[in-house]
Amino acid sequence: MVKENPLLKLFVHPKIYTLEDSLPMAQWMLVQGSTILAMGQEKDPYPKEANGLDPVELQGGCVLPGFIDSHCHLHQYIYRHIPLMQNKKINVALPDSYKYWLDFSKVESKEAFLEKLQKEALSSKQGEWILGGGWNNLEILPHREELDRIFPYHPVFLKDASLHSGLVNSQALKLAEINESTHDPIGGRIDRDAQGFMPTGLLFEQAMNMVQKKIPTLPQKILALLLPEAMKYMNQYGIVGIHDMENFDYYEIFSALSWLLFQNPEEFTVRCLCSLTLESWQKYLDIGKTPGMGNEMLRFGHLKLIYDGSLGARTAYMNKPYPLSAYRGEELVSRSEVRNTVKEAIRRNVPLAIHAIGDRATQNIAEIFAEFHPNRLPCGMMHRIEHVQAAETSVIESLAKSGIAFSVQPIHIPSDLKSTASLQPHLLAHTHAYRDMIDFGKQYNVPLILGTDFPVAPIHPLWNIYSAVTRSSPVKGIKPSGKDKNCLTRKEAIEAYTSKPARVAGEGAIKGSLCPGKLADFIVLSHDILQEEDDAVLLDAKTKATYLGGKCVYQG
Ligand SMILES: [Zn+2]
CATH class of the missing domain: 3.10.310.70 (Diaminopimelate Epimerase; Chain A, domain 1)
Structure with a gap:
């Protein structure tokens, strides 16, 4: 009998979508530890390392790289879901x-x-x-x-x-x-x-x-005890990574994540790139920490700056006033302060993630970036603009030209189109204008990436992808409104949930697609969401299993 090497696993499935041009579809994947050692098609012989291994036959419609949600708020998510977690009888005094x-x-x-x-x-x-x-x-x-x-x-x-x-x-x-x-x-x-x-x-x-500020915060240790539940919940939807975009002082959640990773690495099942506020970044830079510092589980990310409000709260910063008023929304920080921060961040090689929703906000951010011509960052991360709900074509072109990645949340499209129609109807053609972002993105080599903004919207990647490809609500029973040029293809949407966010995080060499040398982060879905004709497959499909570094972290 051949002795099995516990570090080696051979996974087989008829449809492994790799999202790699050199081998778009594979039928087997040999994993050593947490990394893919080799992949191939049915006709290709297994490498000698696979000798004697019992293949793990993955059951379902297709295998894809695991999803990375590019914009979420982990801290708020935990607070919001504490009641749900309580039902699971977690032994935490809250x-x-x-x-x-x-x-x-x-x-x-x-x-x-x-x-x-x-x-x-x-x-x-x-x-x-x-x-x-x-x-x-x-x-x-x-x-x-x-x-x-x-x-x-x-x-x-x-x-x-x-x-x-x-x-x-x-x-x-x-x-x-x-x-x-x-x-x-x-x-x-x-x-x-x-x-x-x-x-x-x-x-x-x-x-x-x-x-x-007056609401008591949760002690760090309690946060760290609640994190594994939140991570498990994300794994159920095929999420293997997140870009956390917290608004408040980040120190608390970052420390809780570090504590969990140190104390209980087995329970740390979602890879986190953590943005920091300006105040937190200053603290970290002062003690010699740099962007990208960390490992493939937990890393310092972008400097998050919130420039304007939201359309729903009528605080997004617009060129034209809101109906029946002279009010055009809020600049939460003045343009000159944003300019100074951008200048300083570029000088110190800190990647920026700037929240800008209204057409005036996106225009000002584009102008500020154009003034400073950002270089490629040594940490490999890319500067990014968050939401970009309303932006003229020339603004999108200017952002792409400056090398700024577009981070968008399609799940909001139906409600944003509704709000825009009543509050700023002249901007309807420039609301979530993904085709401009994809086209200029190709020209200037900048990606479009997708997130849900959870807990603002449900965490569900397939619903988000459904909204990206139909510009409609994933709620069953609501008929899609018909395709237009801004609808992404399913492949574009899936890449924007996997390989593209990995690239924006400077982790393109180890995450986001499946090939030898990359981490074995993959999911098994019940349906083949790239092949089946009807977009409704995205609403029917379920995650059957989620693997993180070759280890099963969710089985449906
Ligand atoms: Zn957000």
């Missing part, structure tokens, strides 16, 4: 305020909104924070005083789906020391009543931070 998260994503009227809160009032202890959010429509929001009637003694803090505006009651305002004489913070706005003094309870952008 602060009371984190036991519930009220979901308003399906609430469509003010009455239903208040009714949901009323139910919550019966079960929560006095003084606890009432947290939640998820709405897309500002029109359904109650006034602060209506919240006070239900919650006179609890602070309430709820956030819209985009996380760019929040609703609070008087208790929360009191704790945050916001009253009629408080000035709007830089990059934020406190909505006021008709006389212009008393806060209505609605807070925009940086004004939300004044409340956020």
Whole structure:
């Protein structure tokens, strides 16, 4: 009997899509440790190292490289999913305020909104924070005083789906020391009543931070205990990597990730590239840390800068005012500050990820980058612009010319098209203009990459890909609106979820496709999502297994 080498595994499947031009389709893959040693077609003999190995026959419609979500918020995701995790009886003592998260994503009227809160009032202890959010429509929001009637003694803090505006009651305002004489913070706005003094309870952008700061954070150790559950959840959807784009001070989650990787590497099942805020980056640079530092599991990523707000909160920075007002949205940091940061980051070889949604915001960022001609970064990472919801063709060309990767979230297309039609109809042709990004991207060799922005949207890659190829909602029963030039092909969308994000992270040599020398990160799907004709296959397909470095981390 031949003795089996535990470090070697031979995987076989009739359809292994490699996303490599030299061998687009393979039927077997020999893995040594966490890395692919050899691959081949049926006709190719196995290398001698495979002698005596029992092949692992992968069951399902096709094998693909594992998905990398290019834009998500891990910290917020954990907070949001604590209630779900609790059902799994994780043995963690949680602060009371984190036991519930009220979901308003399906609430469509003010009455239903208040009714949901009323139910919550019966079960929560006095003084606890009432947290939640998820709405897309500002029109359904109650006034602060209506919240006070239900919650006179609890602070309430709820956030819209985009996380760019929040609703609070008087208790929360009191704790945050916001009253009629408080000035709007830089990059934020406190909505006021008709006389212009008393806060209505609605807070925009940086004004939300004044409340956020008052909510007790989870101890690092508890975060580290919750992370494996979050990672397992992602593995279920075929996710093997994320680019985390946290908005708040990042130190907390980065430390929790490091702790987990050190203490319990077996449970660390999603590779993380972590962006940092300007403040955190300064701290790290000062102690000699550099971008790209880390290993294939956990790495320092981009400097994340949020330039404007969101369309949903009506804070995206536009060229033309929003209806019935002279208001054109928010610059959360001034153009001159962004310019200084870009200049300094380029000088220090720090990769940038700049959030810009409105057409004015994307235009200004393009102009600033064009001024400084960014070079290729020594860490191999690429500068990137996040969201790019509305951008003129010339702006997209200018960004591509400066070498800036486009990081977009197609799952928002249906709701963004709706908002654009009512708020900025002249921009409809320039909303999520992916064809311009792909075409100029080819010309200047910059990629388009996809993310979900979870927990802003569901984490589901196949739903996101469905929206990218149909520009429609993945909710079953909603008929796709018909293809146009901005619909990606399925291959383009899959590459934007695998090989392209790896390249933007400077990890193209080890991640994102399947070939000898790369990490054996792959998934098995129930259907062949590249071959089957109907796009609906993306909604029917399920992840049957997820492998990280050759090890099965999820089996459906
Ligand atoms: Zn985001």
